[in-house]
Amino acid sequence: MTKTVNLSKKKVNLAEILSIVEEGNEVIITKNKKRVAKVIPFTTEKKERILNQFKDKIWTSVDFELPIPQEYWESEN
Template sequence: MPPLNIDVNQSNISIKELLSLVLAGKEIVLTDGSIPQARLISMSSEKISSSQSRIAGLHSGAIWTSEDFDEPLPEDFWTGNL
């Protein structure tokens, strides 16, 4: 379903009307003339649930840290003489 483009300069639509459209599943793009400025989408209950637990180790190996990660940086770093 393509988004509904609403030009903020030409529309008198209320926030309540926008919310009703978004809750009905419509994606809304607010524009200034023909330039997109913002996108309104519904927040699903899954995305805002604070009770959703994280899974440890889900992306194991995706990030690594070098052995010298917490070593002091060389003086050249601070003086810009790299």
């Protein structure tokens, strides 16, 4: 659930906002009807890593580990 707090209408109590967020909700902070911040719960869950998810999507040159020739650094291109 998302709750909106307007800074223009009242003093915002940080403890109140944090209490809402600790319950798992998001808080949108607005000022003069414009969104200025979004406070969301902190998560420490790690996303599952998928083995080989980038297989055949990344290409590395065969000479990738070789030094770059000095001529490259001295050219004007």
